[in-house]
Amino acid sequence: MSKLFTYFLVLFCWQIIIAQDISLEELQRRYTSFEYKEVIQMADELLQFGINSSDELLQVYELKGMAHYTLGEESFAKSTFEALLRVNPNYTMDQRRVSPKIVGFFNEIKINFLNGREQDKPILDSLMVLKAHLLTQHNEYKKAVIKNLILPGWGQFHLDEPVKGFIYSFLGVVSTASTIILISKTNVREKDYLNETNKDLIPAKYDEYNSS
Numbered sequence: 291m292s293k294l295f296t297y298f299l300v301l302f303c304w305q306i307i308i309a310q311d312i313s314l315e316e317l318q319r320r321y322t323s324f325e326y327k328e329v330i331q332m333a334d335e336l337l338q339f340g341i342n343s344s345d346e347l348l349q350v351y352e353l354k355g356m357a358h359y360t361l362g363e364e365s366f367a368k369s370t371f372e373a374l375l376r377v378n379p380n381y382t383m384d385q386r387r388v389s390p391k392i393v394g395f396f397n398e399i400k401i402n403f404l405n406g407r408e409q410d411k412p413i414l415d416s417l418m419v420l421k422a423h424l425l426t427q428h429n430e431y432k433k434a435v436i437k438n439l440i441l442p443g444w445g446q447f448h449l450d451e452p453v454k455g456f457i458y459s460f461l462g463v464v465s466t467a468s469t470i471i472l473i474s475k476t477n478v479r480e481k482d483y484l485n486e487t488n489k490d491l492i493p494a495k496y497d498e499y500n501s502s
Contacts, residue, residue, distance in 0.1 A: 314336070314346055314349060314350065316332070317329060317332050317333060317336065317350065317353055318349075318353065320332065321353050321356070321357060326357040326358075326360050326361050327357075327361070329353055329354065329357040330354055330357050330358065330361075333350050333351075333353060333354035333357070334354075336350050337350060337351075337354075339432075344377060344378070347377055348374055348377055348378055348381060351370055351371070351373055351374035351377070352371075352374060352383070354370050355367045355370035355371045355374065355396070356388065356389075356392050358370055359391075359392055359395060360392075364395070367395070368399055371395075371396050371399045371400075372399060372403060375399070375400060375403045375404075376417055376418075376421075377421075379400075379403065379404060379407065381400075383396050383397075442461060442465075479498050482498070
């Protein structure tokens with residue numbers, strides 16, 4: 291019985307971890323706590339999987355760029371701020387909450403970015419197409435995650451990944467079958483224990499039931 295409880299506990303925790311999403315609020319909290327490396331790592335994960343709106347996208351880029359700059363990684367900060375400006379070329383930092391040095395650094399990048407926009411228009415057009423493609427991929431990924439939580443492997447078939455789909459489906463079937471076997475085994479041992487009339491055998495039957 292204790293093993294069965296542990297199994298369900300692990301399975302439940304695993305589902306929570308899979309469904310868990312990093313929030314923008316947590317990213318901001320990490321930045322104000324000077325955890326800049328964690329901010330960069332979490333921002334990368336958000337940019338890959340969890341951006342729901344353009345406003346959130348801008349804030350994530352801003353926090354990531356500021357974290358890079360604070361760590362002295364100016365080249366990474368520059369590329370991050372440029373990515374922000376591709377989303378909104380008119381973006382302005384709030385000088386009341388952002389360091390003047392970072393604001394100045396960002397404004398220089400913004401001036402150069404705006405001056406070079408016309409020359410780089412073909413490249414920017416390609417980037418917009420890429421952005422639209424990535425957003426579509428992101429939406430499809432979210433749908434796949436939901437489907438996998440309902441039925442393991444379904445999400446991979448949705449993403450046109452049949453090999454992974456079969457593997458996940460197989461693991462899901464094995465997991466479900468193991469659960470059914472454990473429950474069935476526990477029920478059988480419970481009945482054996484409850485139906486046992488020999489006093490000498492009752493403790494042994496109980497131990498078998500309790501260990502299942």
